[in-house]
Amino acid sequence: MNDDVSESIPSSTEPRVAHAQAIKAGNTDRSTYNKLVTLYSKSNLLSYSLRLFHQIPSPNVVSWTALISAHANTLLSLQHFISMLRHPTFPNQRTFASLIKTCTALPCFSFGLSLHCMSLKLSLSGEPFSGSALIHFYSKYHLPDEARKVLDEIPHRDEVCYSAIVVGLAQNSRSIDALSMFADMRACGVASTMYSVSGALRAAAEVAALEQCRIIHAHAVATGLDTNVIVGSALVDGYGKTGFVSDARRVFYENLPGMNIVGWNALMAGYAQQGDKNSALELLNSMEARGLVPDEYSFLAVLTSFSNAGLAAEAEQWLTRMEVDYGLEPGLEHYTCLVGALGRAGRLQEAERIVMAMPFVPDAAVWRALLSSSAYHGEADMAWAMAKRLLEINPHDDSAYVIVANVFSVAGRWDEVAEVRKMMKDRRVKKEGGRSWIEVRGKVHVFLARDTRHESIEEIYEKLAELMKEIEKLGYVPVWKEMMLHEAAGEEEKKEALWYHSEKLAVAFGVVSGAAPPGKALRIVKNLRICRDCHEAFKYFSVVLERDIIVRDVNRYHRFLNGSCSCGDIW
Numbered sequence: 001m002n003d004d005v006s007e008s009i010p011s012s013t014e015p016r017v018a019h020a021q022a023i024k025a026g027n028t029d030r031s032t033y034n035k036l037v038t039l040y041s042k043s044n045l046l047s048y049s050l051r052l053f054h055q056i057p058s059p060n061v062v063s064w065t066a067l068i069s070a071h072a073n074t075l076l077s078l079q080h081f082i083s084m085l086r087h088p089t090f091p092n093q094r095t096f097a098s099l100i101k102t103c104t105a106l107p108c109f110s111f112g113l114s115l116h117c118m119s120l121k122l123s124l125s126g127e128p129f130s131g132s133a134l135i136h137f138y139s140k141y142h143l144p145d146e147a148r149k150v151l152d153e154i155p156h157r158d159e160v161c162y163s164a165i166v167v168g169l170a171q172n173s174r175s176i177d178a179l180s181m182f183a184d185m186r187a188c189g190v191a192s193t194m195y196s197v198s199g200a201l202r203a204a205a206e207v208a209a210l211e212q213c214r215i216i217h218a219h220a221v222a223t224g225l226d227t228n229v230i231v232g233s234a235l236v237d238g239y240g241k242t243g244f245v246s247d248a249r250r251v252f253y254e255n256l257p258g259m260n261i262v263g264w265n266a267l268m269a270g271y272a273q274q275g276d277k278n279s280a281l282e283l284l285n286s287m288e289a290r291g292l293v294p295d296e297y298s299f300l301a302v303l304t305s306f307s308n309a310g311l312a313a314e315a316e317q318w319l320t321r322m323e324v325d326y327g328l329e330p331g332l333e334h335y336t337c338l339v340g341a342l343g344r345a346g347r348l349q350e351a352e353r354i355v356m357a358m359p360f361v362p363d364a365a366v367w368r369a370l371l372s373s374s375a376y377h378g379e380a381d382m383a384w385a386m387a388k389r390l391l392e393i394n395p396h397d398d399s400a401y402v403i404v405a406n407v408f409s410v411a412g413r414w415d416e417v418a419e420v421r422k423m424m425k426d427r428r429v430k431k432e433g434g435r436s437w438i439e440v441r442g443k444v445h446v447f448l449a450r451d452t453r454h455e456s457i458e459e460i461y462e463k464l465a466e467l468m469k470e471i472e473k474l475g476y477v478p479v480w481k482e483m484m485l486h487e488a489a490g491e492e493e494k495k496e497a498l499w500y501h502s503e504k505l506a507v508a509f510g511v512v513s514g515a516a517p518p519g520k521a522l523r524i525v526k527n528l529r530i531c532r533d534c535h536e537a538f539k540y541f542s543v544v545l546e547r548d549i550i551v552r553d554v555n556r557y558h559r560f561l562n563g564s565c566s567c568g569d570i571w
Helices: 015-024 030-042 046-053 061-070 075-086 093-105 109-121 128-140 144-152 159-171 175-187 194-206 210-223 229-241 245-254 261-273 277-289 296-309 312-324 332-344 348-357 364-376 380-393 398-410 414-426 457-473 491-499 502-513 532-544
Strands: 435-440 443-448 522-526 549-552 557-561
Touching (some): 030 046, 030 061, 075 093, 093 109, 093 128, 128 144, 128 159, 144 159, 159 175, 159 194, 175 194, 210 229, 210 435, 229 245, 229 261, 245 261, 277 296, 296 312, 312 332, 332 364, 348 364, 364 380, 364 398, 380 398, 398 414, 435 502, 443 502, 457 491, 457 502, 502 522, 502 532, 532 549, 532 557
Parallel strands (some): 522 549
Antiparallel strands (some): 435 443, 435 522
């Protein structure tokens, strides 16, 4: 009889019945006991698993692995492993896979590193089971480069290994790498899984790569994975985050009979990013009508829609309803939405009182919301106070220095601007570089400010100069003071600093590359908040180019059309 599997015991059998039948039939060899240990653990009868294991006269690696797996995600599994080594019995790749998953869940990082070392010595780290577990392990500990190294050492990569690396890279905001790895997987002929497809969709969503989202969607349809609820939810999320809520809604309704609350929340979040509170509320009502109970993420989407629309009264009302009518305790993110809505409405003192009274220690996001609102309303003193709060949490948060310096410069308070600059210099804080990307024919092109690396850079700069001259004719005036430039800087210096922002370069490339034909929207993603000058310039670009320009910055979506923006100049 095979030592790994006992054909005499179906896996669906109730373990105590199977155990009694085995005893009655005199079938009490080691392989039968190994199978029973696993059956007892799957039925959550761990004490029976342990008792039966001790009845095995000579437990082998399969016996020990069954026991270790029975106690997965607990310290007992690690203790059983130590006992196994003392027996002595050497582990196999399945043993390592179970142990590494436990180290990921507990968490036990140091023990996981020791397991990796041992797997290397036993030449098992390159096996699919242990290798995929190690990829997941390093990804969960935010070490994507180590996860990539593990994958590179696996000679025969299966769909589990690829799924682990695609999901791991996506979870660690390595979206381009995740999409590249998904493409490699398909080129190698490795089958897709719901995890690799949903991971790739998550990566496409993070960089708002619409074409990639559509390519992966087509692949999901071809492989029959599009009807899977996890993939369906990821498609809704992907289209929503790329700004095409209409496509997200279409996928949602195609999968509606089996759509879970994750998919409902994803579509609501897509509406929320656009500030479409009517659609978000309508969807919430439809969800309840179908018998689904809203959770904290449902309310986060609703509150985000109010925050982005600057509707403070509605945000207050729904935060109260969440707690009183639905019995859900608002979290820190829910309060942050309320603070953002109050701030956008100019109710800064109320927003600050909410922060001080809420049952949470304010985090950086809360203080940044107040800082941004204070800056928008020109309240320099309050902005400085909020910046100090933010810097208490992270003295190297470059956004705090930049925002408050801009407020001071707009107010003409140059001594304070100099003070902020000195603080940055003393603390060796550098402003994070702005990055923008645009997708053309399935490839993502990334731009930095004053970029010179792109193969079409000369053509891009020529087109940008042409666009800037056109919008100046229409009345565009640069917003100098947004740039934290010294007041003595010359006009040409200021103009150069503003002209070559990454998002402007992306627009110019979008035009020269034919990213979208006339009449179609240009779509750009930015890693930071779009600056006030670019925001103003993009209004004019939409007139000159006679098309929509959609920008997803770190805060929200901006849709520029006919000289105005969907955000109402509040972001």
